[in-house]
Amino acid sequence: MNALIEVHNLGIAYRQGAQHTQAVTDVSFSLAQGETLAIVGESGSGKTTVANAMLGLLPDSAVLTAGRLVVAGQDLSQASERVKRQLRGRTIGLVPQDPMVSLNPTQRIGVQIAEALVLARGGRYRGVDNDVGELLAQVGLDNPTLRARQYPHELSGGMRQRVLIAIALAGNPRLIIADEPTSALDVTVQQRILDHLEGLVRERGISLLIITHDLGVAADRADRVLVMKSGRLVEHGTPQQVLAKPTQPYTRALIAAAPAFAEPRAPRAA
Ligand SMILES: Nc1ncnc2c1ncn2[C@@H]1O[C@H](COP(=O)(O)OP(=O)(O)OP(=O)(O)O)[C@@H](O)[C@H]1O
Ligand SMILES: [Mg+2]
Numbered sequence: 001m002n003a004l005i006e007v008h009n010l011g012i013a014y015r016q017g018a019q020h021t022q023a024v025t026d027v028s029f030s031l032a033q034g035e036t037l038a039i040v041g042e043s044g045s046g047k048t049t050v051a052n053a054m055l056g057l058l059p060d061s062a063v064l065t066a067g068r069l070v071v072a073g074q075d076l077s078q079a080s081e082r083v084k085r086q087l088r089g090r091t092i093g094l095v096p097q098d099p100m101v102s103l104n105p106t107q108r109i110g111v112q113i114a115e116a117l118v119l120a121r122g123g124r125y126r127g128v129d130n131d132v133g134e135l136l137a138q139v140g141l142d143n144p145t146l147r148a149r150q151y152p153h154e155l156s157g158g159m160r161q162r163v164l165i166a167i168a169l170a171g172n173p174r175l176i177i178a179d180e181p182t183s184a185l186d187v188t189v190q191q192r193i194l195d196h197l198e199g200l201v202r203e204r205g206i207s208l209l210i211i212t213h214d215l216g217v218a219a220d221r222a223d224r225v226l227v228m229k230s231g232r233l234v235e236h237g238t239p240q241q242v243l244a245k246p247t248q249p250y251t252r253a254l255i256a257a258a259p260a261f262a263e264p265r266a267p268r269a270a
Contacts, residue, residue, distance in 0.1 A: 010064075035223050038218030047228055056084030089171035093176045094168055108150065110136075147159070
């Protein structure tokens with residue numbers, strides 16, 4: 001079977017002067033088309049480093065110390081910047097953590113989504129405004145015509161997060177990486193946005209990689225869960241396996257810390 005993502009014994013370090021921080025060590029996993037995978041772990045465990053490596057977005061200070069990362073058949077360690085740029089957007093869309101940082105405060109929402117569409121198509125085209133409206137509607141924003149003319153500060157946090165999902169969808173990607181996409185939002189809005197994202201992903205047969213520190217969110221939504229600690233994979237299995245038979249005290253601590261397991265869950269809107 002040809003997986004969309006194959007990660008083999010990946011090692012990544014950050015160089016700071018003479019110092020090397022090993023951020024990721026011997027990480028291997030694969031992700032199939034249409035599958036939802038979650039990477040869970042405490043702050044600093046290496047989740048974003050793995051995601052950025054998949055996006056070809058590691059900073060210059062990062063060094064691939066071992067292993068291979070293959071995205072849609074392309075070995076990223078061999079790929080040119082041009083190939084990586086094409087993979088971003090068209091093969092993988094990113095829903096980043098912080099909408100305020102990720103959106104341009106001086107540009108209207110519609111312009112920013114149009115830019116993503118034009119980038120994905122490789123040039124301006126007729127009907128781009130129409131596509132902007134359609135994407136805004138798809139991510140569940142009311143009155144797309146009005147929203148397209150608004151600036152980020154005129155929208156709520158949840159709405160801005162939906163705009164970022166629209167931008168991630170603009171290139172019609174095969175995988176969406178959601179790196180703690182809703183951690184700044186209140187729990188109800190967070191649930192609603194993740195529900196919506198899940199629906200879109202299922203409809204389009206897109207794979208989803210959810211990155212979170214909350215094992216409850218991961219277990220609830222993913223087909224498989226990877227648990228990272230200090231740059232290594234310490235658990236790998238279905239949510240049932242990881243929750244029922246955690247092999248590490250660390251995982252038991254994450255289970256204990258997950259808000260979803262501590263309190264009764266509010267029913268989720270479909
Ligand atoms: N640009 C960087 N330069 C140097 N070290 C870095 C850089 N980015 C991350 N690191 C280090 O690499 C390790 C992994 O960080 P990473 O951001 O991948 O963790 P994370 O699991 O995403 O954490 P969080 O939950 O806080 O987002 C940490 O020790 C971090 O300090
Ligand atoms: Mg992170």
